[in-house]
Amino acid sequence: MAPASDDDIVRLGMAKGGMTLLDDQQAHALYAAMGPAREISGGSAANTLAGLAALGASCSFIGQVADDQLGAVFAHDIRAGGIAFATPARGAEPSTARCLIFVTPDGQRTMNTFLGASQYLPADALDDSVIADAAVLYLEGYLWDPEEPRRAMRRAIATARGAGRKVALTLSDAFVISRHGDDFRTLIADGAIDILFANEHELAALTGLDDFHDGIAALAPQVPTLVVTRSEKGAHAVCSGEHAMVAASPVAQVIDTTGAGDLFAAGFLFGYVRGAALETCLGLGAICAAEVISHYGARPEADLKAMVAPLLG
Amino acid sequence: MAPASDDDIVRLGMAKGGMTLLDDQQAHALYAAMGPAREISGGSAANTLAGLAALGASCSFIGQVADDQLGAVFAHDIRAGGIAFATPARGAEPSTARCLIFVTPDGQRTMNTFLGASQYLPADALDDSVIADAAVLYLEGYLWDPEEPRRAMRRAIATARGAGRKVALTLSDAFVISRHGDDFRTLIADGAIDILFANEHELAALTGLDDFHDGIAALAPQVPTLVVTRSEKGAHAVCSGEHAMVAASPVAQVIDTTGAGDLFAAGFLFGYVRGAALETCLGLGAICAAEVISHYGARPEADLKAMVAPLLG
Numbered sequence: 350m351a352p353a354s355d356d357d358i359v360r361l362g363m364a365k366g367g368m369t370l371l372d373d374q375q376a377h378a379l380y381a382a383m384g385p386a387r388e389i390s391g392g393s394a395a396n397t398l399a400g401l402a403a404l405g406a407s408c409s410f411i412g413q414v415a416d417d418q419l420g421a422v423f424a425h426d427i428r429a430g431g432i433a434f435a436t437p438a439r440g441a442e443p444s445t446a447r448c449l450i451f452v453t454p455d456g457q458r459t460m461n462t463f464l465g466a467s468q469y470l471p472a473d474a475l476d477d478s479v480i481a482d483a484a485v486l487y488l489e490g491y492l493w494d495p496e497e498p499r500r501a502m503r504r505a506i507a508t509a510r511g512a513g514r515k516v517a518l519t520l521s522d523a524f525v526i527s528r529h530g531d532d533f534r535t536l537i538a539d540g541a542i543d544i545l546f547a548n549e550h551e552l553a554a555l556t557g558l559d560d561f562h563d564g565i566a567a568l569a570p571q572v573p574t575l576v577v578t579r580s581e582k583g584a585h586a587v588c589s590g591e592h593a594m595v596a597a598s599p600v601a602q603v604i605d606t607t608g609a610g611d612l613f614a615a616g617f618l619f620g621y622v623r624g625a626a627l628e629t630c631l632g633l634g635a636i637c638a639a640e641v642i643s644h645y646g647a648r649p650e651a652d653l654k655a656m657v658a659p660l661l662g
Numbered sequence: 663m664a665p666a667s668d669d670d671i672v673r674l675g676m677a678k679g680g681m682t683l684l685d686d687q688q689a690h691a692l693y694a695a696m697g698p699a700r701e702i703s704g705g706s707a708a709n710t711l712a713g714l715a716a717l718g719a720s721c722s723f724i725g726q727v728a729d730d731q732l733g734a735v736f737a738h739d740i741r742a743g744g745i746a747f748a749t750p751a752r753g754a755e756p757s758t759a760r761c762l763i764f765v766t767p768d769g770q771r772t773m774n775t776f777l778g779a780s781q782y783l784p785a786d787a788l789d790d791s792v793i794a795d796a797a798v799l800y801l802e803g804y805l806w807d808p809e810e811p812r813r814a815m816r817r818a819i820a821t822a823r824g825a826g827r828k829v830a831l832t833l834s835d836a837f838v839i840s841r842h843g844d845d846f847r848t849l850i851a852d853g854a855i856d857i858l859f860a861n862e863h864e865l866a867a868l869t870g871l872d873d874f875h876d877g878i879a880a881l882a883p884q885v886p887t888l889v890v891t892r893s894e895k896g897a898h899a900v901c902s903g904e905h906a907m908v909a910a911s912p913v914a915q916v917i918d919t920t921g922a923g924d925l926f927a928a929g930f931l932f933g934y935v936r937g938a939a940l941e942t943c944l945g946l947g948a949i950c951a952a953e954v955i956s957h958y959g960a961r962p963e964a965d966l967k968a969m970v971a972p973l974l975g
Contacts, residue, residue, distance in 0.1 A: 385742045389701075
């Protein structure tokens, strides 16, 4: 991650606020054009688990790193957060995934991702017993794009459902829906998704409906729990016909929006597995999202347990 | 770097505020006991150059990284800061140096350093023309300990002096003085050091005098420019019999003291090469040190040029 000006975003031809996939060569070229940076572990689902673990949930992470220094750093940070992580590192090439994130003075993040080893997570790396034992299996839409993780996620869904567990999916980005929308719509129609996370742009992309309320009305009957985040406009959830809304939690200064959706999902799921009311789940999500956008990086830094304590009574 | 509690410092047997050298095995064990961390480029002299470059000085860095991911990150950050860096990476083993830094809530940093590749900087990696062309050669005392960099630094001193350039040395840490104090005292007596940076503990270690003013009085006649930093008590400089003092610049909150001395040296040297008054040089140092202790990491983040502009008129 590095600070950048709006001029930098234009000069480097990036779509501000978006996520672009890079190959190895593009990643090297863009990194060379980036200012002095800092390295912080990330990854959408991994950020969510970091939030859940910080809140006190018991978590296990499945994901593919390479046998390199950044992979070791990633594994360290996951485990140091109290999260089990048993997926063996792959070889040294391609390297561990990385995301070059340019953060503009308004706190907006523009992401450029080299998927590296992460796109080779094989289905046989899954520990079925871990999945069968977990209250919720949480899947990241980003990894639906490469073939091997998609196959692994299909198997994980079958395992979780066979064990009577809940399956949660975050749609991650509109580009994933443009390429795999039919897969997601089929999974939803088949009842394979219990909890669906989307932001309003992803909701529009999935439903084909530009109006937020139309989108909610179309999708909500198809998933037991639908959660739609709307940045500074808060979030909306529907569970078995019950609607709930939450305003965005106040933040003194938005420093870096990276991980806002990931941490919203963390807070929501923490409430969900405790059987909290829908509005409470949303409130927990809003608090965790507000914490992560108040500083650089997509992993929580403040004491989330203490921050959510008033909501949990 | 990772946040830590005072209990962590005690539990892990560290000397709070100090710098301890680790071998590879110790570094791995301590890293495993460290919380989720972030990676930020550092290195004492490299931090000073990052500050000088941010102020607008033309800089070239000489130092040894390994051919690994963290070495590439270090080289990126140096070059992205506008600093020339031509020392070729060594092989992959040992890895690039790293420092495990535990930052307590009072902002104090406790450092644990694995020197890795940095202790093998060979004299033949020096580009004599770069040294001969530079107004100031700045040396880090930390690297006087391992044999190869010490030999390289002795050659660099000879090159700089042969070209009529100034030689600056920071004593870095009392442990270096306990092992190499005679070397430093000889260099000083021989007139090889034009600018000497020390903190008050290093001053006491070098002179054997506990009293700050006694130490200054003993050492000042031996070096053309002596700069002694005293943390929150400010700093004191003596140049050809002229004394100057500066108070510490105000900081809203001390977040992480890592790099305070490095950035003080950056500000001072920036004034020095411009021929600024001694008091101005100290003021520049105080401003740069205050910036770096107001956030995590030992490299400047704010616009140092703008911050020092009022002092430079």
